[in-house]
Amino acid sequence: MNYARVRSALAGQDFDGIEPFDLLRAIANHVNDKEAAQDGRDLVIRALARSDAFDEFEMQVLTSLVRAVGLYPYMSEALRFAQDDDRLAYELHRPDGMDEVFHSLQAKVYYQLRTGSNVVLSASTSVGKSLLIDAMIALGRFKKIVIVVPTLALIDETRKRLVRRFRDGVHVITHPTQTADLKTTNVYVLTQERVRQRIDLSNVDFFVIDEFYKLDLRHETDKRRAIELNLAFHQLAGTKAQFYLLGPNIHAIKGLDRYEIHFIPSEYSTVAVDVVNFDLPTRGDERDQKLVELCRELDTATLIYCQAPGSAARVAATLMREVAKEDIPDCAEHADWIDENFHSEWVVAKAMRRGIGLHHGGIPRALQQHMVRLFNEGVITRLICTSTLIEGVNTAAENVIVYDRRRNKNVLDFFTYKNIQGRAGRMGRYFIGKVYMLEKAPADEETVVEYPVGEQDQETPLSLIMQLEDQDLTDISRSRVAAALKDSFLSEDTIRLNGSVEPETQNLIARALYDAMAERPDLYTWRGFPKKHQLVAVAQLIMDFLSGAAMQNLGVTSASQLHWHLSRLSQDGGLRAYLADVAKGVLPHQDISSKIDEALKIARNIVSFSFPQDLMVIHNIQLEVAAMLDVQAGDYTVYAEAANHLFLPATVAALDEYGVPLQIAGKISSRLEPHIVLDAVISKLRGLEVDEVGELTDFERRWIRTVQETL
Structure with missing residues (x-):
């Protein structure tokens, strides 16, 4: 029997009349054919999904086939059927110091890493690449380990995993205010920006770059973040530490010639995936009709991918109108809390009431984590998401519906599509994932990742190569740097200090500052918190020269608007009062939910991220300009730091990353004082007797208890 016939029989009622043993024999033929090994493994997984249909002898055969394709973790449920040699092979795939068992690809990478090799692994989401990080920590060889992840959501997920596994055996550092514990192993879990901020990473033993494809500037829309990642890798690799780069669907990597690496591209998978392409048009009602049809049929965990928050809101509205028409009692208290702390008209609150979760970049981090937890626990079975969930956050989804063929405004490339597809199925929970592509799927193409530091040419951004040492530059880059500095108004030191911004900018x-400060130095020489006209002046420079275009896409179109958002968030009442004021200002023709979404994105992406970065760029420039003009320089560091933490104590704002919403953090803040050292605050949170905090509701007490279990 060929692959298609066996697959069809495994999906059919009573195996389409084929005897189970005959099916297993056909699967064995595929497993033993080296050219059909991938098909063989796929069929073994599909047979495991039907294991209830096999008798004890047939399960012995299937267990041997599981071993033959290297899926040792799946043997744990069937060890009672296994022969002695299968049991021995199973135990030999258990890494030192851990209870889990590796599959064959994990074992291959593990032993490569154990020899001290640098490994670059490209494999699907379901493979369990992160377990290898834990295995290397468990060896106890390394005292200082750095794990670089692309998002704060992944920081939290990684931190929780390490705390669960190692508890007090390692010190996990995620925040700039935390320091190393010299008595134990320190594991830094950081974004690239936080790597660049730290001054204690010169003696790293082992480091990891998760989602390493983001090194490639050609494919990343956020060039500043990509440059920071390249510089973080260059910095860590410069310590001579062993490294492990991991990501999905990469066929080749260029630019790492200076390092001895073992590149392992693999199509190994621990789940089978069925893909259904509908090829529906982008415009018209057909996609919505098919979405509704699918959601009426599917009753297990389903992710629905949308290109952006606006699209996610529209999909939620469609499902509430056509599918989820009744309130779900188990979701009522979750929706009530969102109502009270954000806004009752916010689509996230309305959807939650109907058992639908949303996950996108505008939703605060603690609430994002709560959505994923509810989804993985089965409280909600539909989670509408954007790329913020696709990039590494672990979910237990059987089905993925790709509603949009875009990511923001760009057409979805094959790489991202495969990444989304990899979210369907879950080892040990859903043997077979199902992907429903509503629009035409992207064309198949190979993905080559280019590390620009090792592939320098005329197109390599100056803002990247100017951060490198002279010995790391090519002749072309060296001449470009010299030309840029020759006629520079600013000194080389300032240009390099503002590394992520092009010298010309x-x-x-x-x-512009020189001309303005020569006439009115008071506009730019403020310290601490600025007056309104001073903040507007600096905001205008940001709008004109730095993140203005990105801010306009998020809804901030002028310096005065930027000032309003900053000013309102810095006043009493914090985020809750800010959102209430935003809602009051909604015009009759505007949608309140969309404005709440917009405001949350402004708070997260502008006020606490891009604005502080931009402000420090201008700070560094005005220091030099003030010296040129012989006037006292300003100091923007206090205000930049305050904005970065949404005008809260840094340790209180950090609790959002640990899963405590800012609204709840505000209620317990006084019991966590002094707000100086984050580790001390976390320790107090861990031991907090929530029943004694009268300001909390019963729901909020349960929320904090859930967080305490992860600390």
Whole structure:
């Protein structure tokens, strides 16, 4: 029997009349054919999904086939059927110091890493690449380990995993205010920006770059973050530490010639995936009709991918109108809390009431984590998401519906599509994942990741190569740097200090500042918190020269608007009062939910991220310009730090990353004082007797108890 016939029989009622043993024999033929090994493994997984249909002898055969394709973790449920040699092979795939058993690809990478090799692994989401990180920590060889992840959501997920596994055996550092514990192993879990901020990473033993494809500037829309990741890798690799790069669906990597690496691209998978392509048009009602049809049929965990928060809101509205028409009692208290702390008209609150979760970049981190937890626990079975969930956050989904063929405004490339597809199925829970592509699927193409530091040419951003040492530059880059500095208005030190901004842009800002400060130095020489006219002046420079275009896409179109958001968030009442004021200002023709979404994105992506970065760029430039003009320089560091933490104590704002919403953090803040050292605050949170906090509701007490279990 060929692959298609066996697959069809495994999906059919009573195996389409084929005897179970005959099916297993056909599967064995595929497993033993080296050219059909991938098909063989796929069929073994599909047979495991039907294991209830096999008798004891047939299960012995299937267990041997599981071993033959290297899926040792799946043998744990069938060890009672296994022969002695199968049991021995199973135990030999258990890494030192851990209870889990590796599958064959994990074992291959593990032993490569144990020899001290640098490994670059490309494999699907379901493979369990992160378990290898834990195995390397469990060896006890390394005292200082750095794990670089692309998002704060992945910081939290990684932290929780390490705390669960190692508890007090390692010290996990995720925040800039935390320091190393010299008595134990320190594991830093950081974004690239946080790597660059730290001064204690010169003696790293082992480091990991998760989602390493983001090194490639050609494919990343956020060039500043990609440059920071490249510099973080360059910095860590410069310590001579062993490294492990991991990501999905990469066929080749260029630019790492200076390092001895073992590149392991693999199509190994621990789940089978069925893909259904509908090829529906982008415009019209057909996609919505098919979405509704699918959601009426599917009653297990389903992710629905949308291109952006606006699309996610529209999908939620469609499902509430056509599918989820009744309130879900188990979701009522979750929806009530969102109502009270954000807004009752916010689509996230309305959807939650109907058992639908949303996950996108505008939703605060603690609430994102709560949505994923409810989804993985089965409280909600539908989770509408954007790429913020696709990039590494672990979910237990049987089905994935790809509603949009885009990511933001760009057409979805094959790489991202495969990444989304990899979210369907879950080892040990859903043997077979199902992907429903509503629009036409992207064309198949190979993905080559290019590390630009090792592939320098005329297109390599100056803001990247100017951060490198002279010995790391090519002749072309060296001449480009010299040319950029030759006629620079600013000194080389300032240009390099503002590494992620192109020299030409920095010089434009400097000349604008020089002219303005020569006439009115008070506009830019403020310290601490600025007055309104001073903040507007700096905001105008940001709008004109730095993140203005990105801010306009998020709804901030002028310096005065940027000032309003900053000013309102810095006043009493915090996020809750800010959102209430945003809602009051909604015009009759505007949608309140959309404005709440917009405001949350402004708070997260602008006020606490891009604005502080941009403000420090201008700070560094005005320091030099003030010296040129012989006037006292300003100091923006206090205000930049305050905005970065949404004008809360840094340790209180950090609790959002640990799963405590800012609204709840505010209620327990006084019991966690002094707000100086984050580790001390976390320790107090861990021991907090929530029943004694009268300001909390019963729901909020349960929320904090759930967080305490992860600390």
